[in-house]
Amino acid sequence: MRKIVVFLIAIVLISCKHEQSPTNNWSSTKQQDETGYPLEMAMRSGDVVGVHGQVFNLEKLEVFMLNVQKKKDSNVKIVQYTIEGDPIFRELDYEGGRIHIVIDNAADKFTGTGKGKSKVTCSQIKKETSREKAETRYFLDGCNGESVEVLSTYKKPAR
Numbered sequence: 250m251r252k253i254v255v256f257l258i259a260i261v262l263i264s265c266k267h268e269q270s271p272t273n274n275w276s277s278t279k280q281q282d283e284t285g286y287p288l289e290m291a292m293r294s295g296d297v298v299g300v301h302g303q304v305f306n307l308e309k310l311e312v313f314m315l316n317v318q319k320k321k322d323s324n325v326k327i328v329q330y331t332i333e334g335d336p337i338f339r340e341l342d343y344e345g346g347r348i349h350i351v352i353d354n355a356a357d358k359f360t361g362t363g364k365g366k367s368k369v370t371c372s373q374i375k376k377e378t379s380r381e382k383a384e385t386r387y388f389l390d391g392c393n394g395e396s397v398e399v400l401s402t403y404k405k406p407a408r
Contacts, residue, residue: 286336286356291328299329302403310387310400314374317343327400331357339399341374341389348374348389350397369397 291298298305309325316323327339338353348371354360372391378384383404389397 286328288330291336294326297325297327297400299327299400299402301330301332302401304400304402307402313341313343314376314387317348317374320346329400331359333358335359341399347372350389350392350399352397369393369395371397374399 288298288300292305295306295309297307297310310327313323313325322344324340324342327341329337329339331337335357337357338351340351340353342349342351349368350371351366351368353366354363355365357364369389369392371389374387374389377386377388379386385402387399387401389399
């Protein structure tokens with residue numbers, strides 16, 4: 250009988266194990282274990298970070314745009330997390346009047362064909378704001394006749 254009581258107490262204690270909650274809505278051990286590049290690390294590294302329309306360190310992208318206008322060599326790294334927490338990396342490098350972008354979606358488990366790194370060279374970076382959608386889009390233009398989206402931000406409507 251005593252063994253059964255000890256066993257039941259052990260089960261209750263195990264089931265009441267305390268788990269620490271994440272520091273914010275998007276942080277999780279899943280991101281760290283499966284992607285190897287958690288949100289907190291990206292922010293600490295000074296990367297521009299996009300998470301479900303919210304953006305952190307956006308000033309780094311704005312500085313990059315100013316440097317492009319001044320024809321000053323510059324670079325910026327953007328990490329955008331999917332709903333599942335997988336990072337998609339965009340590295341922009343302005344040099345010699347051209348913007349080179351490397352897009353790496355290899356860690357995105359739901360990317361179908363075209364998974365991995367792709368490189369494109371473009372002539373300019375643009376910012377477009379839509380009041381109706383409360384959205385700001387950053388994109389590259391002059392990429393062999395195409396545009397490449399870099400980042401989108403959304404503002405929550407006022408109540």
